[in-house]
Amino acid sequence: xxxxxxxxxxxxxxxxxxxxxxxxxxxxxxxxxxxxxxxxxxxxxxxxxxxxxxxxxxxxxxxxxxxxxxxxxxxxxxxxxxxxxxxxxxxxxxxxxxxxxxxxxxxxxxxxxxxxxxxxxxxxxxxxxxxxxxxxxxxxxxxxxxxxxxxxxxxxxxxxxxxxxxxxxxxxxxxxxxxxxxxxxxxxxxxxxxxxxxxxxxxxxxxxxxxxxxxxxxxxxxxxxxxxxxxxxxxxxxxxxxxxxxxxxxxxxxxxxxxxxxxxxxxxxxxxxxxxxxxxxxxxxxxxxxxxxxxxxxxxxxxxxxxxxxxxxxxxxxxxxxxxxxxxxxxxxxxxxxxxxxxxxxxxxxxxxxxxxxxxxxxxxxxxxxxxxxxxxxxxxxxxxxxxxxxxxxxxxxxxxxxxxxxxxxxxxxxxxxxx
Numbered sequence: 001x002x003x004x005x006x007x008x009x010x011x012x013x014x015x016x017x018x019x020x021x022x023x024x025x026x027x028x029x030x031x032x033x034x035x036x037x038x039x040x041x042x043x044x045x046x047x048x049x050x051x052x053x054x055x056x057x058x059x060x061x062x063x064x065x066x067x068x069x070x071x072x073x074x075x076x077x078x079x080x081x082x083x084x085x086x087x088x089x090x091x092x093x094x095x096x097x098x099x100x101x102x103x104x105x106x107x108x109x110x111x112x113x114x115x116x117x118x119x120x121x122x123x124x125x126x127x128x129x130x131x132x133x134x135x136x137x138x139x140x141x142x143x144x145x146x147x148x149x150x151x152x153x154x155x156x157x158x159x160x161x162x163x164x165x166x167x168x169x170x171x172x173x174x175x176x177x178x179x180x181x182x183x184x185x186x187x188x189x190x191x192x193x194x195x196x197x198x199x200x201x202x203x204x205x206x207x208x209x210x211x212x213x214x215x216x217x218x219x220x221x222x223x224x225x226x227x228x229x230x231x232x233x234x235x236x237x238x239x240x241x242x243x244x245x246x247x248x249x250x251x252x253x254x255x256x257x258x259x260x261x262x263x264x265x266x267x268x269x270x271x272x273x274x275x276x277x278x279x280x281x282x283x284x285x286x287x288x289x290x291x292x293x294x295x296x297x298x299x300x301x302x303x304x305x306x307x308x309x310x311x312x313x314x315x316x317x318x319x320x321x322x323x324x325x326x327x328x329x330x331x332x333x334x335x336x337x338x339x340x341x342x343x344x345x346x347x348x349x350x351x352x353x354x355x356x357x358x359x360x361x362x363x364x365x366x367x368x369x370x371x372x373x374x375x376x377x378x379x380x381x382x383x384x385x386x387x388x389x390x391x392x393x394x395x396x397x398x399x400x401x402x403x404x405x406x407x408x409x410x411x412x413x414x415x416x417x418x419x420x
Contacts (some may be wrong), residue, residue, distance in 0.1 A: 028316040029059040031084030033077070035070030036303075042336045050332055051323055058316045078103045078308070085311035086320060089134035089304035091123030092373050098306075099126075099133040105309040108132040110318065112325025112344075119207060119367055120343035122374060123301030134304030135324050136343035138333060141267045141358045142198040142298040148280035150178050150261040158284045162231065165287045169238045172261050180238035182260035184246025191391035192384075194264040195235070197370045199286045200228035201296035206368035214375055216418030220409040221402075229394045229401030236395050244396065252276075267358045268302075270339035274354070283357045285365055299367035302340065334359075379415030386411055 032043070043062040051060060063084060065073040071094065077083035078098070087104060089095040098104045107113065108131055113121075116136050124134035151157075151168075154175055159165040172180040185191050204210070204224040212218040218225070239246075240260070255263040256276035263269070265283070273281060288295050305324055307317045323329055330342035331349065338352035341359050350356040372384040390408055393399035399407070413419040 027057055027059055028313045029061060030086055030311075030313050030316050030320060031061045031063055032086040032088065032305075033070075033074055033084040034062065034064040034088035035067040035090075036088065037064040037066060039337065040064060046336050047329070047332055050328065051320065054323070054328075055319060058319060060320065081310060083308050083311075085308050085313045085317040087134075087306045087308055089124055089306045091301045091304065093378060095124055095134055095304065095306065096126070099131075102309055104133040105307040105314070106131050106133055107135060107307060107318075107321055110135070110322045110325065112322050115325050115344040115346060117343075117345070119299075119369065120301065122369060124304040124306065127375060134306035135321050136301060137303045137305050137324060138337070138340035139299050139343050140302045140339065141341060141361065142194065142300070143265060143267075143283055143285045143358060143361065144198075145255070145263045145265040145269065145273065145281055145283050145354070147178070147255070147258065147261045147277075148282045149258070150279075151282070153177075158282070159287045161287045161290050161293075163290075166234065169262070173238060179240035179254060179260040181235065181240075181262045181264065182251045182255040183235070183239055183264050184243045184248070184251050185392045185395055186245050186250075187248045188388040188392050190248050190251070190264075191232070191395055192387040193370075194266060195232050195395070196228055196387060196391045197298050197300075197372075198264055199231055200225070200371070201298055201368050202286055202288050202293065203227045204371075205294070206296035206366045210368055210371040210374075213371060214418070219419065220412065221405050226401050226405045229391075229404055232391060232394050233397070233401055236397065239395075267339035267341065267355065270352065270354050270358075271337070274338070274352070281354055283354055285361045295361075295365035296368055297361050297365045298370060299341075299362065300369045300373075301343065376412065376416065379412075381411040381414070383408065383412050 040062060048060045048062060052058065074083060074087065095104065113132060113135065118129055120136040121129070121132050124136060125132045150172070154171055156168045156171060159168050169180045172178055183190060183194065209218055209224055213220070251263070252269070252272070254260045256273055258279050285295060285297050305321060307314070307321055311317055325344055327346035327348070330344050330346045334340065334342050334348050334355070335351050338350070338355040339358070342348055350359060372387055377384040386408055390399065390404040394401055394404050
């Protein structure tokens, strides 16, 4: 009498084992390679659960490397055939090289790639724009972050043109309670990134000028490219004592401690500034030269996501990549990381007021990317790196705007045929 129940139990157990094995067999686990180790919690607690809820047959693991080690670690894994299914992509040549070596798969035919403009895709496409190998994930936007308390105390309004900007800086300098503008030149890169690249698009008209430079139709000695240096040369009077030895972190501290009124910024500062500053902050785009001019912003491609061409779970990886082009992902990512903005055409609601201010400029101004990043820094001298010391020298008065522009042009023309 006891034998029958035991047989039934054994059969049930066998059936259960088959069903469970089938379920596990159907599940695919994809792994994401990334340098954004500080984002681990965001991916684990917000982004991955949202994806898995919609795609129950796919599991996702986020496995970042240290930022400074990412390129070397990733290249080693790709060469050894041990890299994950999804590759987080730095913009331009680093990822283009991976594509040319056959490590990144083409993804231009994914359905949701239609939501990205050519500017958005430029960081992860071939030079002719015909092939794409990473889905654009986020950009950073340049402008100014300001201390609202300081502006209110002096009755200053947000400057709309350059004359208003320098009038505000003059008033702040005369008042003496704040360093008018927090930026140093010790680390060099910020003088170009938050200086020249911030303000210059209003002069060379964004993509129009950037693409003309690539084609050789404009030169760095043209007025539209020299004029931003002239504005930079005027910044010296407002940077405060000792700006020459002031580091990037010094500038951040100067502003967040309430000792400076204005900060030439990248939107990546938002999260840190929100935690550190105890005063109200606002933001405005680079003022145009004069009222009525069209405005342009540096809306720079920062991070993308692609697919290991030799991965073990290509279909699951495609599903994940296509999802990163949806409105759901755009809103999740933008709110999880204020200051890193979706590059798709989906409308998103941002909870952070400072981030919302930055992204609102897309509706008023035309977007472009930093002009030295695509194609023009492949040779020696490297145009991007040379633009750092050129911007510093102009601010310090060691080179005139014309001299700096000529040096950059001569360097570019020495190896780049369209400029010869």
